[in-house]
Amino acid sequence: MRHNRPEAMSDIVKDPLPATPDTAFGDTGAETGNAHKQKTRIQITNEAKILEAALEVFSKDGFRGATLDRIASAADMSKPNLLYYFSSKEDIHITLLTKLLDLWLAPLRNLRADGDPREELSLYIRHKLQMSRQLPRESRLFANEVLRGAQHIGPLLKEDLHDLVDEKAAIIQSWIDAGKLAPCDPRHVIFAIWATTQHYADFDVQIRSVLRRDDDDQSHYADAEQLLTTLFLGQLIKD
Amino acid sequence: MRHNRPEAMSDIVKDPLPATPDTAFGDTGAETGNAHKQKTRIQITNEAKILEAALEVFSKDGFRGATLDRIASAADMSKPNLLYYFSSKEDIHITLLTKLLDLWLAPLRNLRADGDPREELSLYIRHKLQMSRQLPRESRLFANEVLRGAQHIGPLLKEDLHDLVDEKAAIIQSWIDAGKLAPCDPRHVIFAIWATTQHYADFDVQIRSVLRRDDDDQSHYADAEQLLTTLFLGQLIKD
């Protein structure tokens, strides 16, 4: 058995926190035996090992800049052995992105129409900020992919992501219509939250340079959370 | 004469608009004959041609993902000919980044302590947004470089950028002290403006997917500007 897409990625989610609501993009059923032949124990661990290594390399150097040799060595594996589990470099990349997209969008999926706008938005911001702090490689993986034109997840963005944003923008719009929120374009509000929160992962080095923070110092995240909630929920300028 | 850093990059600035105040990082004096030998007409045009091609390639694929062959062919030049003007791939990348950093930070340099906070901030946002719209490749070039850890401009971030942000954060702080602005961390305000404005260049494909905008349609920038000024200058939530 070779080259059937791996399904297990338990250890990438390090702290689900508010518990991702449900799966939507792509089937991630790991143990629930579907049509494909059952996975070997070795298969499961090795595919996870490869995807972990690939995340490390792809998130730093992007698709073109990454090499199979470096992924293989990061996975502590020979290159042909790696290619026994995945058919190509592209296969690894697409598998990784597809698997992680769900995790990545979980906070937005959590946005509830029947909740209090203030609470819902601040929860969303906090959740996204926490993902930047705890899953910076995942953030950079997506940033790299989108930067080069989303050549491997273009259709996913145009269909699944588009639909999700439309759905959640409608919720925000309903809050505006109810007079609970100042009139604004809901989709750009979502963009602004993405931008500001993911910035702390994607531009980590720049932020640390400006703030003179050591690599392991994450104390600026508290300031970030305070500013962003102030920004999105209150007014910045008093006068 | 070979491999002395090129100095001319006139055509990369397409629309300076509020006129960049002064140069700071790196000397960009093109015609003002300094110690180096005078540049040939051919040198000037070819170095500009190479940097333009390099911007195209580096901004899409990052440093590791880009190749000299692709840069050379984009510059309509043979690879050895390209290497007659620059000593290495790294040389091209660093030259490009250094030259562009000044342009990139010009809007922040423009922030004036004696101006009205509302006007100064909204001008800054508008200026940054316009750069995302008109110079998206430059934005992506920096995003790629920072994503992979700023290996080529690390010192510039830690010294020049740090100092600039400190200086401008002090201005914002003075507005807060004067009661003109709600108390907040000024440096994170700057981060938030960077994040939200640059997002429209760096994540262009994603935004177009969500909004279903054609490649040449830039109508969403008006909505973006409206939301961002609302966000940074007014209050989002009324209740």
Next chain:
DNA sequence: TAACATTTTTACCGGCTGGTCAAATATTCA
């Protein structure tokens, strides 16, 4: 135009690239 300097081209290099193949090894299970 002739001497000189600058620019471009051709041919090339060793190492890395994504990927293949077949043989060797380990694992599973009747």
Next chain:
DNA sequence: TGAATATTTGACCAGCCGGTAAAAATGTTA
């Protein structure tokens, strides 16, 4: 246990990679 299957390895390949050397072509200027 042993046969069947799953996994790992080493040897290899064509093409690309960043970069070099030297000659050929072009431009400049006295």
